[in-house]
Amino acid sequence: MLNEPKTILLTGGTEGIGLALFKQLHRLGHSLIVVARNQERLLSLQSTYTRVSTHRCDLSSRVELESLCNKISLNHPDLSIIINNAGIQYTPTFLDDDFLFDSIEHETRVNFLAPAWLSCLLLPTLIENKKTTAIINISSGLIFAPKTNSAIYCATKAAIHSFSQSLRYQLEQTNIQVIEAIMPLVDTAMTAGRGAGKISPESAAQQIINGINQKSAEIYVGKTRFLPALMRILPSLVKRIMRHY
Numbered sequence: 001m002l003n004e005p006k007t008i009l010l011t012g013g014t015e016g017i018g019l020a021l022f023k024q025l026h027r028l029g030h031s032l033i034v035v036a037r038n039q040e041r042l043l044s045l046q047s048t049y050t051r052v053s054t055h056r057c058d059l060s061s062r063v064e065l066e067s068l069c070n071k072i073s074l075n076h077p078d079l080s081i082i083i084n085n086a087g088i089q090y091t092p093t094f095l096d097d098d099f100l101f102d103s104i105e106h107e108t109r110v111n112f113l114a115p116a117w118l119s120c121l122l123l124p125t126l127i128e129n130k131k132t133t134a135i136i137n138i139s140s141g142l143i144f145a146p147k148t149n150s151a152i153y154c155a156t157k158a159a160i161h162s163f164s165q166s167l168r169y170q171l172e173q174t175n176i177q178v179i180e181a182i183m184p185l186v187d188t189a190m191t192a193g194r195g196a197g198k199i200s201p202e203s204a205a206q207q208i209i210n211g212i213n214q215k216s217a218e219i220y221v222g223k224t225r226f227l228p229a230l231m232r233i234l235p236s237l238v239k240r241i242m243r244h245y
């Protein structure tokens, strides 16, 4: 799929795993449409690289997202791949003083609704493209067993996993592949100051790209490849480990 130049929509391509994906995909000759909120970071990509168009959009806003999709379908009919990478994680538990009621909706909008909205609104553009196209969703090893804090985050990633499977069934007679990349702990702003044994964003991005090239429907990055078997053999051990992640 990545062996010839493609136009790729990448959400959250300004930082962390998204930025590493951006750099590696760009090096492979692809054109990228990058979406995020921070205008400075977007402008920096725009001024440093060719074959890049950047769009400032808060993906938690349905109005902004709809306007973004209108622009993309109009200006990028060659869109081939959507990578739903942008994500946020709030760590307070429901009992903590700093838990914000509004965070429940915000986290759900960014992590789950935005990928579903983007997939739905850009589906006609991908189908019109006629070539092999793909929707790639970034999930987490936490889909197998959630951790104690970040309850909404874990639920949104489990929802992305379920959504990716159903959408794959729905689109199996079309030119669109639905791919899910299941991530381990990666050393980014999201995990700053916590967690051990993190892999680099560059290694995470490389493994995602390898998985796409190998036509995997589910790409298990790093240690997550052990999780399906471990969940069958030792589910209580996995749950015990994951609850403290």
Ligand SMILES: NC(=O)c1ccc[n+]([C@@H]2O[C@H](COP(=O)([O-])OP(=O)(O)OC[C@H]3O[C@@H](n4cnc5c(N)ncnc54)[C@H](OP(=O)(O)O)[C@@H]3O)[C@@H](O)[C@H]2O)c1
Pocket: 011, 012, 013, 014, 015, 016, 017, 018, 035, 036, 037, 038, 039, 041, 057, 058, 059, 060, 084, 085, 086, 087, 088, 110, 138, 139, 140, 141, 183, 184, 185, 186, 187, 188, 189, 190, 191
């Ligand atoms: N890091 C890990 O250990 C890990 C593990 C499992 C899964 N993942 C998943 O991997 C993906 C990338 O994570 P990361 O660690 O690379 O995160 P990150 O370093 O915090 O970067 C997040 C990116 O998403 C963008 N973003 C956040 N909120 C947005 C919004 N409302 N609208 C538009 N863009 C928004 C950010 O740009 P702006 O702030 O400019 O908007 C930034 O580019 C996420 O889906 C995450 O859940 C990460």
